[in-house]
Amino acid sequence: MRIQRLRIHNYRSIRNLEMECQALETLLGPNNHGKSNVLAALEFCLSTSTKPLEQDFFINRSESDNDFWVEITFNELTEQEKNTFKKYVQSDGTVCIRKTARIQNGEIEAFYNGYIEQPNEEWLKSDKAGDYTSREDVSRTSLKDLVPPSGRLTKANIEDAQQKYIEQHREKLSFSRVLEGGPLLGQKNVGGGVLPDFYLIPAVRDLTDEIKVKASTTFGQLLNRAVREMAERDPRFKEARKQLEEVVQSLNVRDDKEQENNQLADLERSIEEELQTWGVKVNIEVTPPELERLFELGTDVHLNDGVKTTADRKGNGLQRAMMFALLRAWAKTLHKEKNSHNQEGPAPRKQSDSVIFAMEEPELFLHPHAQRKLATTLREIAETPEHQVFICTHSTHFVDLEHYKELAIITKRSPEEGSCIRQCVTELFEGDDIDKRKQRFHMARWINPDRGEMFFAKRVVFVEGETEKVLLPFLAQKLSVFDPDISIIDCGSKHNLPLYIAIAKAFEIPYLVIHDEDPLPDPIPDDWNEDTRKARKRTFELNDHIKNLVEAPLGQIEMLSPDFEKVSGVSKRQGENKGKALAALDHFEAVEKSKVPERLRQVVYAAFNAQRE
Secondary structure, X not given: OEEEEEEEEEEOOEEEEEEEXXXXXXXXXXXXXOHHHHHHHHHHHHOOOOOOOHHHEOOOOOOOOOEEEEEEEEEOOOHHHHHHOXXXXXXXXXXXXXXXXXXXXOEEEEEEEEEEEEEOOHHHOHHHHHHHOOHHHHOOOOOOOOOOOOOOOOHHHHHHHHHHHHHHHHHHOOEEEEEOOOOHHHOOOOHHHHOOEEEEEOOOOOOOOOOOOOOOOHHHXXXXXXXXXXXHHOHHHHHHHHHHHHHHHHHHOOOOOOOOOOHHHHHHHHHHHHOHHHOOXXXXXXXXXXXXXXXXXXXXXXXXXXXXXXXXXOOHHHHHHHHHHHHHHHHHHOOOOOOOOOOOOOOOOOOOOOXXXXXXXXXOOOOHHXXXXXXXXXXXXXXXXXXXXXXXXXXXXXXXXXHHHHEEEEEEOOOOOOEEEEEOOOOOOOOOOHHHHHHHHHHHHHHOOOHHHHHHOOEEEEEOOHHHHHHHHHXXXXXXXXOOOEEEEEOOOHHHHHHHHHHHHHOOOOEEXXXXXXXXXXXXXXXXXXXXXXXXXXXXXXXXXXXXXOOOXXXXXXXXXXXXXXXXXXXXXXXXXXXXXXXXXXXXXXXXXXXXXXXXHHHHHHHOOOOOO
């Protein structure tokens, strides 16, 4: 069971937000724009322990709207989950539930409901089953042959008949998707017992308490769950549990043979004597404790980095690394084995085996190498069946442009509008050469591993190669127009520019495209073969293609004619000797501000959105 779609209404900074979710979902955006509120909304919906407060309601909601709700659509259901949520499984195999908080008479009430597919025929609606419990009424419907032939008809009889008829004639029936009036699965707050486990790792600044083995901490919850899973599989734990139960059971035995040596029996008799005037019998029964609770009650995690101490006495970086190491180890072992109980079919009601992690700023206290390692771990967890990961981050190490469908930018233009989302879940690679374009795009990652920076920039500049990427900021500094909030992205080649343009447009990121004209020489050199001519022609024809793709005001173009080298005045010989980028820097290091070529100056001003002096 994974979250396919998330809808939030009137929660904290969010008026209305709808989000398509992947196995790994990365939330980006400025501080105080609502990223953490999305994770908090997930926690509210998936955990019954999270109690709503009046401050959780969107402050700019209408006077008549006293509800906030979080709605989740799940897909990839296991057979167990399909059975548990049988009533709510839609024709596309999904389940959609909503948790609502409502203010009534000054009190806040929270409750779950589920969406059902309801036949449009009145006599097939489950909430109308009670209207057809008489033989006369049911005889006027097609249910008459599906109910018991004799005896009193109950509402359950009619509901069973309705279900049978729907299963037999589903293809001929029309359905409407409606939110049920009653509580989810017929019981208040039952959703928290059958929905996926949810673990939120907050962006805490002081990890000393968070790293302790307590039921109230995320670390403690994760460790206790890992221990519980281990105990179910380890024969030593099974044997220890059996022995403990036998000892406790022996303490509760009251037969004549053991009365003399049974201290509990002696205590019972003493108490009975004291209560003789009341005429009562006393029986003391010992309940065996959960063996797994021993870890919660008496477990410390020690780390030895030259000095052995408990984890809470180490630095924040090691503490947070310890938490994520547990995640990694837990993910490797959890769910390796399915329960092998000899059951005929799934149990009627069971907690979901699915697990959802949410993390705020996973990069906190971690150096870049550790961040990259953690990013890999999170992807491994997300790729494990029945697991899902949500993070909000300010680090490019957790942004993989190849997986652009996983990215969501959260912004808040105004308090009245609330937090909004920008994401792209459609396929951007289209056309006849789709495989080649994908391969070229993926290879560009090794040329520019920091290209994910574009999602954090207020404006992005797409360039063909390394030379423009290093020289434009250098000249901007020289011309006193440098803006650190603008990112220069090396796209690897002119042929990759359309792909980056498509991504910028999909996420509504303001952008500028700088590219060479690359005109065909006239006449064509005699030493060009047919393949060279075709390649150069395709490169030149890209000019019109790029021009048609770029749409103002979001996008702009600066075309250099004939190419960057000619405009900048850097000789090809210098480039061949030192490398183009180093040759360009070396050349302009000695050039005075007033001597920067005019056309190149124009491009620099355009790139950094600066006004001419």
